[in-house]
Amino acid sequence: MEAALQLVRNVVPPLAACKHKGQAGRIGVVGGCPEYTGAPYFAAISALKVGADLSHVFSTQDAAAVIKSYSPELIVHPVLDSPSAVQDVEKWLPRLHALVVGPGLGRDDVLLENVKGILEASKARGMPVVIDADGLWLVAQQPALIQGYRKAVLTPNHVEFSRLAEAVLGDPLDGGDRSRAVLRLSRALGNVTVVQKGEQDVISDGEQALTCSQEGSGRRCGGQGDLLSGSLGVLAHWALLAGPEKTSGSSPLLVAAFGACALTRQCARQAFQKHGRATTTTDMIREIGPAFSRLFETSAGADGGVAPTGELCL
Numbered sequence: 001m002e003a004a005l006q007l008v009r010n011v012v013p014p015l016a017a018c019k020h021k022g023q024a025g026r027i028g029v030v031g032g033c034p035e036y037t038g039a040p041y042f043a044a045i046s047a048l049k050v051g052a053d054l055s056h057v058f059s060t061q062d063a064a065a066v067i068k069s070y071s072p073e074l075i076v077h078p079v080l081d082s083p084s085a086v087q088d089v090e091k092w093l094p095r096l097h098a099l100v101v102g103p104g105l106g107r108d109d110v111l112l113e114n115v116k117g118i119l120e121a122s123k124a125r126g127m128p129v130v131i132d133a134d135g136l137w138l139v140a141q142q143p144a145l146i147q148g149y150r151k152a153v154l155t156p157n158h159v160e161f162s163r164l165a166e167a168v169l170g171d172p173l174d175g176g177d178r179s180r181a182v183l184r185l186s187r188a189l190g191n192v193t194v195v196q197k198g199e200q201d202v203i204s205d206g207e208q209a210l211t212c213s214q215e216g217s218g219r220r221c222g223g224q225g226d227l228l229s230g231s232l233g234v235l236a237h238w239a240l241l242a243g244p245e246k247t248s249g250s251s252p253l254l255v256a257a258f259g260a261c262a263l264t265r266q267c268a269r270q271a272f273q274k275h276g277r278a279t280t281t282t283d284m285i286r287e288i289g290p291a292f293s294r295l296f297e298t299s300a301g302a303d304g305g306v307a308p309t310g311e312l313c314l
């Protein structure tokens, strides 16, 4: 655990006076429909609180006003159910560093078709993409969408993992050796990184498997996976920017995924210490800052200070 946490620390960019808004990350969340407005909010606000400078949400028109009303900090585009949804999102892609696809997306066929186009456009640009929730439903219907795309990370819960394994390997891979199951699924998808969430989180890029057993909490309230996928959007960008020399040869996305799992579980633990059974995802989001400092902060950030200019700005 400690060695993997150190690799995460290596990819966290220092805060420095010479940096401008946007350099620490501009993240897009694709999701949000009339039924589910909480999930894209949780993912997008988590990305900001982990350290991204700007966080966008691309949702359906009627979900957008609701999501905006939760937070003035998010930039919300009411485009996902528009006939020009793919072009509307595509024009933002050059300004984004990573996409998180699926929280609160729902399973409407028109929306899923639009998301398919958005995924294809993101792949063509080589953008890192975290796929969660209903985005995983889409991938289970059409695994070819992400087959062999090594900048994709899938974050299935127990049910979503079984659905994917059934679709890709013809076997839900329930029970038995979880590391082996996650490794097999990743390999079958052409080394797409897979994070199987659960009592412990198991992460594989098809070459290596890591287990994150950071202490979390016994609360299983909805939205904790959204915190994880939003955080991972930022960490994936940072890890790819830092490159494998900072991750001692391990895949940057494997390290980023480990970081997001450890952070989510630490938030759960800290929130539970304060709120016990009443803990909700909103309480966990309030813990992102302190949990991040505790797990990963570099000396510059830990002081709350800004590092001097010089090599940090290169």
Ligand SMILES: NC(=O)C1=CN([C@@H]2O[C@H](COP(=O)(O)OP(=O)(O)OC[C@H]3O[C@@H](n4cnc5c(N)ncnc54)[C@H](OP(=O)(O)O)[C@@H]3O)[C@@H](O)[C@H]2O)[C@@H](O)CC1
Pocket: 035, 036, 037, 038, 039, 040, 102, 103, 104, 105, 106, 133, 134, 157, 158, 159, 160, 222, 223, 225, 226
């Ligand atoms: N506030 C919001 O807006 C939120 C919105 N959200 C959004 O909701 C959408 C649907 O996502 P989802 O994960 O609820 O859907 P789905 O895959 O149908 O699973 C549902 C069923 O699976 C089961 N089950 C789950 N985990 C299990 C386990 N470990 N082990 C065993 N069984 C398990 C369990 O079945 P049951 O216990 O009823 O048998 C459960 O009822 C998606 O867009 C998501 O982003 C959420 O992000 C939450 C916050």
Ligand SMILES: Nc1ncnc2c1ncn2[C@@H]1O[C@H](COP(=O)(O)OP(=O)(O)OP(=O)(O)O)[C@@H](O)[C@H]1O
Pocket: 133, 156, 157, 158, 197, 198, 199, 200, 201, 216, 217, 220, 221, 222, 223, 224, 225, 226, 227, 228, 261, 264, 265
């Ligand atoms: N049994 C467990 N014990 C400890 N932590 C868990 C357990 N199950 C899940 N978690 C943690 O909760 C977080 C979310 O995982 P979960 O399986 O609840 O995702 P999810 O179902 O996609 O959540 P969401 O409600 O956001 O859709 C992960 O960080 C995971 O490590």
Ligand SMILES: [Mg+2]
Pocket: 132, 133, 157, 225, 226
């Ligand atoms: Mg989920």
